[in-house]
Amino acid sequence: MTGTDVPHDQSARRPLVAxxxxxxxxxxxxxxxxxxxxGLWRRDPExxxxxxxxxxxxxxxxxxxSWLMRQKSPAFRAQPNAAHEAVAALERSGTPVRVITQxxxxxxxxxxxxxxxxxxxxxxxxAVTCTRCHARSSMREALDRVAAGEPxxxxxxxxxxxxSATVMFGERLDPQxxxxxxGVAKAADVFLAVGTTLQVQPAASLAGVAAEHGARLIIVNADPTPYDALAAEVIREPIGSALPPLLARLGQPV
Known part of the structure; x- marks a missing residue:
């Protein structure tokens, strides 16, 4: 995705939902x-x-x-839930959608x-990446090598x-x-913060940027966040049941 993917057509009938x-x-x-x-860090600080x-x-x-931990990661067995499916359904409906995920x-x-x-x-x-030449390949291939005896x-x-092609502690986020x-936060008409504490920077600041640039800020999270006061709507209900009807409503043409 590049900056040119952000819709700016103010005549569009559907709002940009980020x-x-x-x-x-x-x-x-x-x-x-x-x-x-x-959480994992509380259960096992090591x-x-x-x-x-x-x-x-x-x-x-x-x-x-680390490789042994990755072999056991639930992420590789996980399937999208009702909340993920609702986001995909909103995108398929024709509503301009951008997802920024932590x-x-x-x-x-x-x-x-x-x-x-x-x-x-x-x-x-x-995916995995080489720390020297930056070659990128699949995580599955690397884990198969671990299973075959390469520790x-x-x-x-x-x-x-x-x-892993993840940002580790001590690494910078990709500036691009x-x-x-x-840019997405500044362009959004509606900005939803879903399932995030909004405490980890710089990602959390995107909610504030969106609100400052006129977006309707909606926070869907079990616990209070530092940005609740800026939100037009705060939803404390379980995400899997709250998000589908919310996104269905946002996907209606105006």
Whole structure:
């Protein structure tokens, strides 16, 4: 997706709907969040080291444990839930839709949202990248190599260290992806923050940017967020039951 994909036709009958989605939209698919009361980082603080760039690059044992963790990741077995399906249905309805996601599970695309309309702020768990030559390949291929007996598979192109194509702790977000997300937030007529605490920057600031540029801000999250006061509507109901009727309403022509 590029900046040119953001619709600016003010005569369009349907508003541009942008969604910022966080871990909460995927919990119904069996993917636990990381920072909640039962989140992975609270249950196993050592697990955070496995996705910290400096530790990963410096220690082969950390990389070995990281590959074992990926083998067990629920993301590869997960299927889109009613919330993901509702977003895809909105896009199919003809409404201009852009998804900005903090998730790395790829479930928006699996549900049918075109990949060019999904901005993955934190990358994707479904691919790996070489830290030396930046060659990219599938996560499945890398995990098959681990299963075949390679505890720390190296890049097949240059022999460099492979890592998940996710943004690890200590890494910067892709500036192009972030810049496009900022453009989407500024252009949106309606901006929904779904299943995100809106506490992790710079992603959280997109909600404020959207509101400042005139978007109707709607927050769908179980707990209060720092941006609730800016929202035109705050919904505390479960995402899987609240989002489908909400998006169906937004998809009606005006």
């Amino acid at each position: 969604l910022l989605t966080g871990a909460g939209i995927s919990t119904d698919s069996g993917i636990p969040d990381y920072r909640g009361p039962n 697990a955070e080291k496995l996705v910290t760039y400096d530790a990963y690059m410096a220690d082969p044992e950390v990389r070995r444990r 998730n790395v599970d790829g479930l928006h695309q699996l549900a049918g949202v075109p990949a060019r309309k999904v901005l993955e702020l934190h990358g994707t768990v479904r 720390d598979p190296a890049c097949l192109v240059c022999g460099g260290i492979l890592k 992806v972030l810049g496009t997300a900022l």
